[in-house]
Amino acid sequence: MQTKVSCTLNGEDVSADVDSRTLLVDMIREQLSLTGTHVGCDTSQCGACVVHVNGRSVKSCSMLALQAEGAEIITIEGVDSNGDLHPMQAAFREHHGLQCGFCTPGMIMSALDLVQQNPDPDDKEIREWLEGNLCRCTGYQNIVQAVKAGAKSMRAGGKEAE
């Protein structure tokens, strides 16, 4: 049975007809055609699918599309401003916080949730926060540096991308 879901996606009103079983990530990727949100494991382990739902980071492979009715969803496609990279994205580029890039959208969406709660996280806090985000390439060192730099840049109003 198809049911209509309406929500906002990156600030725009959207709707889609979904099966009760459709996962939020599949609605975003397959029906709303935003493929920046990735599926790494589909078992709630890897964090490649992290998006924000009503301001909180969640694994979109572990939520039904129907549970997002009326919600405000932000994906990696929604964080830039008019084509300018978000300071956190700029920091990942600057600090080589990625290699293949598969984990990066989830890393960034997760990091943004951290910084909204803790604007000046230290290395330990960043590593603990990224517990649910797996990266098979980088060894995490540069990701931690990127998040730290991104947070600093955000504190400075985005003007100080290091």
Next chain:
Amino acid sequence: MYEFNYHRPASLDEAKQILAANAEAKIIAGGMTLLPTMKLRLAQPSDLVDLSAIDGLDAISDAGSAIDIGAMARHADVAHSEVVRSAIPALADLADAIGDAQVRNRGTLGGSIANSDPAADYPAAILALNATIRTDQREIAADDYFLGMFETALADDELVVAVSFPKPKKAAYAKFHNPASRYAIVGVMVAETDSGIRVAVTGAGACAFRASDFEAALTESFSADALGSVSIDSDDLNSDLHASAGYRAHLVRVMAVRAVKALGG
């Protein structure tokens, strides 16, 4: 996943009606356990009843001698609640160390204790703090609640509404976590409550349990040294790829000592 009908009732009464009308219906709270189980086709509910739109079911309040936490309070809500942190910091810390940030943003207290995973954290707090589980039908005392692996005193159609945690004089939780999932390989909460010293263990057995020898030793002398001569029988403990029963028995004492030391003992 097998097909199911999805409902998001706006009231507890409506939720109960849907559950009563559909024998194979299941509640969905955070979905962090249920959805992965359904993806594996290990569960086949005919209907899912989402509790997230019911007003007040996630409330956290100070009830004087206890803190009341609604079943739909997310782990992150409990971790960040000033009410919880000021009265029972050990409970806020416990919630803050469950899984990862995204699991904490969705997973709920009610889902965790209804599920009663042998490695879940909250069950240790339920037992150590002598909490009362309030359902839509009755109140269940902590000591009567956990019955076995994934088995609780809840009836099939019973719904957890809230948990009341009496404020302890002091309490601490120490967990030896699985580095991949953060679930407890062994977790121990030690609490001094109005009903005496309580020591509860999770991760080690089929479900959370109290360690009565540890309680007796700490009642005699509240110190890490007092635990030097007590041990726990490994016969009934879990053995899996993460830890043998013997190692878990060892960890129970080590975690208990850490909790006692954190309380200055």
